[in-house]
Amino acid sequence: MKRATRMAVGLGTAVVVVGAGGVAAFGFGGTDPAPPPASSLPPSTAKVTSTTLTSTEKVSGTLGHGTPNPLMRTGQGTVTWLPAAGDVISRGETAYSVDDQAVPAIYGSIPMYRTLKSGVEGNDVKQFEENLRALGYKGFTVDHEFTSATATAVRQWQEDLGKPENGTVQASDVVVVPGEVRVAELLAKVGGPANGQVLTYTGTVKTVTVKLDVAKQHLVSQGIAATVTLPDGKTVPGTVASVGSVATAEPAQQGSSTQSTIEVVVTLADQAAAGKLDAAPVDVTLVSDKRENVLAVPVGALVALAEGGYGVQVLDGDASKYVAVETGMFADGKVEIRGQGIGAGTVVGVPK
Numbered sequence: 001m002k003r004a005t006r007m008a009v010g011l012g013t014a015v016v017v018v019g020a021g022g023v024a025a026f027g028f029g030g031t032d033p034a035p036p037p038a039s040s041l042p043p044s045t046a047k048v049t050s051t052t053l054t055s056t057e058k059v060s061g062t063l064g065h066g067t068p069n070p071l072m073r074t075g076q077g078t079v080t081w082l083p084a085a086g087d088v089i090s091r092g093e094t095a096y097s098v099d100d101q102a103v104p105a106i107y108g109s110i111p112m113y114r115t116l117k118s119g120v121e122g123n124d125v126k127q128f129e130e131n132l133r134a135l136g137y138k139g140f141t142v143d144h145e146f147t148s149a150t151a152t153a154v155r156q157w158q159e160d161l162g163k164p165e166n167g168t169v170q171a172s173d174v175v176v177v178p179g180e181v182r183v184a185e186l187l188a189k190v191g192g193p194a195n196g197q198v199l200t201y202t203g204t205v206k207t208v209t210v211k212l213d214v215a216k217q218h219l220v221s222q223g224i225a226a227t228v229t230l231p232d233g234k235t236v237p238g239t240v241a242s243v244g245s246v247a248t249a250e251p252a253q254q255g256s257s258t259q260s261t262i263e264v265v266v267t268l269a270d271q272a273a274a275g276k277l278d279a280a281p282v283d284v285t286l287v288s289d290k291r292e293n294v295l296a297v298p299v300g301a302l303v304a305l306a307e308g309g310y311g312v313q314v315l316d317g318d319a320s321k322y323v324a325v326e327t328g329m330f331a332d333g334k335v336e337i338r339g340q341g342i343g344a345g346t347v348v349g350v351p352k
Contacts, residue, residue, distance in 0.1 A: 041320060042313060042349030050344040051296050053331040055289040057219050061210040061228070063280040065202035066265065068184040071095065072111075073103075075172035077194040087183045088204055092135045095175045098194040102161055106131040108176045117168040120146045127176075128169060132157060180204050206274050208238065210264040210284055214247050217262060219288035226266045229283040230274065237269045240286070289329060296334040301348045302327070312337065313349035320349065 073096075081097035089095050094102040108127040114120070116128055121144050129142045132153055140149035151167035158165045163173070181201040188198045208228055212220065226238040244263035266284055268274060302310045303322065311322045328336030 041315065041318070042351045044350045045315060045347050046298050046301055046350050048295050048297055048337070048342055048344055048346040048348060050293055051334070052290065052292045053294060053296060053329050053334060053336055054287055055329065055331040057216065057286045057288050059210050059212060059216070059284050059286065061208040061264075061266065061282050061284045063206060063208050063228070063230070063274060063277050063282045065182055065184070065204065065278070066207050066209065067263070068200035068202050070187075070197045071175060071177070071199050071201055072196065073098075073172060073175065073194055073198050075170075075195060077172075079188050079190050079192050079194045079198070082186055082188065082190055082199070083183050085183050085185060088180060089177070089183065089201070090180045091131060095177075096188070096194075096198055098172070101163060103172070104161065104174055105177050105181070106174050107134075107179055109178065111176050112169075112171040112174060115168055115170050116146050118146055118148055118151050125150075128174075177201065206268060206271055206278075207241065208266040208268070208282055208284055210266065211250055211261040212264045214260045214262055217243075220264055220286055225287040225290075227285040227287075228266060228268060229285070230277065231280055231282065234273065236273045238266045238284075239269070241265045241267045289331075291329045291336060294328065294336045295338065295342060295344060296336050297348055298350055299330065299333055299335050301350045302335060302337075303351070312339070312342070313351075314341070315347045315349055 075098075077098040079096060079098060080100045081094070081102075083089065083094075083096065089105050091107050092104050095105045096103055106128065108131070110124045110127050112124065114124070116125055123144065125146045126142065126144045129140065129146075129150060132140075132150075133142050135157070137153040137157055140147060140153050154169060155165040155167045158167075180203075182204045184200040184202050186199050188194065188196070208226075220240055220243050222240055222243055224240045226240055228236045228238050230236065242263075242265045247260040247262055249258040250261045297312060301312050302325075303313060305311050305322070305324060309324055310327055311324045313320050314323050323339050323341060325337040325339035325342060328338070330336075
């Protein structure tokens with residue numbers, strides 16, 4: 001009597017059923033194979049479900065306000081006032097004082113590199129005029145030309161700041177920042193020279209920075225979902241805001257070797273959830289792939305076919321047959337499948 005044997009392959013519980021002489025006891029050559037005897041029915045079953053499969057990767061990160069940036073100043077003078085670490089500086093507010101004169105912040109991307117006065121034209125002029133208008137000063141046109149009308153508005157601004165009302169703006173009179181910033185670290189000291197790095201700043205929004213091994217770079221892209229687990233165990237949803245393109249060498253966790261990493265920044269959906277935590281270690285679960293509305297079965301339901309590929313044992317009462325399937329995504333102990341006659345609710349065997 002011929003006897004079917006089960007041989008383990010690759011997926012642990014997945015098996016291949018072969019007959020004597022190595023011929024598959026079930027095949028797909030155009031004729032339906034005879035159903036296996038009742039004794040060959042699997043000990044357990046599962047239904048094909050229509051579901052969403054999500055593939056995740058857990059990595060370590062640091063909760064904070066992002067990478068600090070230096071705030072530079074060129075020129076003479078003595079530092080007479082500095083903010084405190086953690087202070088937030090907005091447009092028009094004093095970033096620091098030199099020789100007892102306030103140096104306010106303006107928003108933009110072009111550093112002050114020359115004196116702005118009547119007759120000067122350029123993008124830096126427009127940037128300054130945009131800030132002057134945002135601070136409430138009027139009577140001039142926001143464009144690329146520093147006119148006498150601009151100078152008049154500047155004198156009003158200087159009067160309000162208690163500065164000499166000369167209608168010109170020296171490069172050291174203001175400091176340019178990208179937007180509202182948070183003081184990270186003070187580098188200058190009151191009484192010290194006002195030249196070089198005065199302080200470092202970050203954004204005001206709390207984010208999580210992940211130093212991701214470049215070998216896992218394929219798992220992330222801007223906009224994918226993430227879940228941040230805080231030190232107290234609370235979870236907060238987030239989104240990957242940026243993925244660095246330049247790899248840097250980081251010390252390995254063990255030994256003296258190094259590993260190459262890229263910086264991944266995750267924003268939090270709920271800023272208040274992080275409380276006052278700063279520079280805190282957190283776990284980040286990245287959603288590296290997601291497939292919606294797919295047919296899936298437990299991985300253990302897959303059967304490796306002797307002629308190659310995979311199948312599932314489809315049950316109909318006491319009868320069963322093997323159906324070849326194409327596999328897709330694997331996640332959470334399930335696998336996406338596609339096959340003729342396979343639909344949501346189809347009962348398949350799960351061999352043990």
